[in-house]
Amino acid sequence: MSTARVQSIHVYPTHGEPGQDLTAVEVGEAGLAGDRPKKAPVMVLSHEDTSGARANFVVGLTAEELAAAIDGVIEVGEVELAVTGTAGTCPGVYAAVGRGGTVRVGDVVTVREPG
Structure with a gap:
């Protein structure tokens, strides 16, 4: 099991336009409040x-x-977040929302690997 922290939060309301940086966000079944629909409700990226x-x-x-x-x-x-697969060629993953709530910059991130 690994533990880390949320370093930044972003939403992209309009395709092709710059995103918005947030300090906190509500997350529901469809993804982050204010984000546009995309391949998966949530994309999580490594700080690398x-x-x-x-x-x-x-x-x-x-x-x-x-x-x-x-x-x-x-x-x-x-x-x-239920991790569904890799996010193309970047060091990230796509995920579905299993339980919604609030996420803030600095919140703990815990991984429960399959198995």
Whole structure:
């Protein structure tokens, strides 16, 4: 089991436009409040990323730790995310929302790997 913290939160209300940086956000079944629908409700990215990927949460986990969480669960603050797969070529993952709630920058991130 790995533990880290939320480093940043982002929503992208309009396709092709810059995102908004937040200090806290409500997360529901469809994803983050104010975010537009996309391939998955939530994208979680490793702090190691340098690609400029448009992630919702940047967390203090390595790319390997995120990849190991596929088919497992990531708890982000009050929120529980079911990790569904990799997010293309960047060091991140896509996730569905298992339990909604509030996430704040600095919240603890805990990975429960499958198995």
